[in-house]
Amino acid sequence: MKPISKIIPLILLFLPLSLGAQDSTAVAKKPRLINDYSLIGVNYGVTFANTWFSPAKHNSEYVFTTNYVSVTYTKFSKLFDRMPYFALVLGAAMGNEGYAFKADKETGVSSDVDGATRCSIRVIEFPAMMQFHYDFDPAKVMANAGVYGGWRRSVTRSGPALEPEWADKFRSYEQRFDYGFQGGAGFALIFDPVEIHFNCLLRWSWSNLYEPDYKSKYYNNYAYPLDIMATVGLHFQLSKRRGKTRKEIKQEAYNIVYGQTQDDTGQDR
Numbered sequence: 001m002k003p004i005s006k007i008i009p010l011i012l013l014f015l016p017l018s019l020g021a022q023d024s025t026a027v028a029k030k031p032r033l034i035n036d037y038s039l040i041g042v043n044y045g046v047t048f049a050n051t052w053f054s055p056a057k058h059n060s061e062y063v064f065t066t067n068y069v070s071v072t073y074t075k076f077s078k079l080f081d082r083m084p085y086f087a088l089v090l091g092a093a094m095g096n097e098g099y100a101f102k103a104d105k106e107t108g109v110s111s112d113v114d115g116a117t118r119c120s121i122r123v124i125e126f127p128a129m130m131q132f133h134y135d136f137d138p139a140k141v142m143a144n145a146g147v148y149g150g151w152r153r154s155v156t157r158s159g160p161a162l163e164p165e166w167a168d169k170f171r172s173y174e175q176r177f178d179y180g181f182q183g184g185a186g187f188a189l190i191f192d193p194v195e196i197h198f199n200c201l202l203r204w205s206w207s208n209l210y211e212p213d214y215k216s217k218y219y220n221n222y223a224y225p226l227d228i229m230a231t232v233g234l235h236f237q238l239s240k241r242r243g244k245t246r247k248e249i250k251q252e253a254y255n256i257v258y259g260q261t262q263d264d265t266g267q268d269r
Helices: 002-029 246-258
Strands: 038-054 063-079 083-101 118-136 139-158 177-191 194-205 222-237
Touching: 038 194, 063 118, 063 222, 083 139, 083 222, 118 177, 139 194, 177 222
Parallel strands: 038 083
Antiparallel strands: 038 063, 038 222, 063 083, 083 118, 118 139, 139 177, 177 194, 194 222
16 A cells, blocks of 8 residues: 555646646647738739630630739738638739630631631739638648729731731720639648749630620620639738737737737827
């Protein structure tokens, strides 16, 4: 009995220390929250442009173009002050729309739009998208959805039956204002304060390329660009992504010196 009576006090002595160590481990493993930080970045990529036609046209193919360039600002925040995986993405971009048709293998004839069998349209656009993201350091996955507005800046087209004067000029019935849906998915590699983003985006225009009744008052023609963009971007964190922000550190220092807190207006309370 004597050995047991000596062991029990030792167990009681070390039990609180053991529990304290377990609590410290649990705290250390607890993931740190993401701050309401912001990003600014430059993206570069390629475009696979196509167009949906009604009445349908046959043997269409994608128009591959490079030099898709965009600048985006991303503001991360908590949705309903609870979900830390929400962001708003605003940007400006220079991209491409267009269409192309292959010749029929049997007849050798291809579809066209007023003589053009291939067309590339340079577009200035301004997207605004919501983003949901899931972070697992040193990376995250992202899903975007939103709208855009823009302007069809220039056009280049070709075709055996195209009148030369319209090779690089818009006709009076072609619509220049552009708007529609933009969204997609991607992932990022994070090396605070730098992030490298890879995205695949879909841009679906809701603005017809031309006035629907330009050919006839009795039936309408529709053409809506539907494009895919693949981009890579370099983004810089404008504020701290994790850990205490500068504002929080200043607030703690103020509390230590004055023993009170300030509200957002800087007034003591």
